[in-house]
Amino acid sequence: SFSAFWSLPRGSSTRSSPPSHFAMATTGGGESTFLTCLNADRKEAEKKAQRRQDLIASTDGGDQILKLHKDLQALADDLDERVEAKLHANETSFFLAYKNFMYTVQKEFKELKQKADEEETKTRRDAKIQSLEKELDWFMHEALRLDELCKKHKKDLDKWKGKAEALEDDRQFLENSIKTAKRTNKSLRGAVEKAQTSAYSALVAADDAAS
16 A cells, blocks of 8 residues: 555565564564564654655655645545445346346246146147047047948848748748648548448448348
């Protein structure tokens, strides 16, 4: 920062090596020695910064330089806050946009999955309909075949029924003929017996007359 720049000696940089007493404190001393060295460094830096400010203030335009330095330091601090706020706002916007994007992606994925399931169901339904149509065609052809077979059997049945009726008529005719023949035979048998009786009587009479 700008304050760090003003606290450094002329010709030095932020990457300079630590003071020798700091190295000694870190390598061989304890915690108290380390803190003492840090306080000494801070006081020394504050003294140097104060001497620079006094030196600048004693020159022409020094107050203006110090004021500009103060303004620049405030601007740098404010810039850090603005950048941080902007980064936070951008981060919030990014996560919000990412959340909306993922919600849209999930929604579209769900819709596509639903459409895929509907298409799969439709495909299965079409396949089932085709299978049922084939079965229906088979049953229709089988029904026509059986209908033709039934008609043929009915014709045969009518034919045999006609023959049976004709045989029944013949049987009735023959039965009547037999009954008539039996009556005729009975009558003829009676006439024959009567004729035989008459012939025998005539023969006996003739024998009696001859004797």
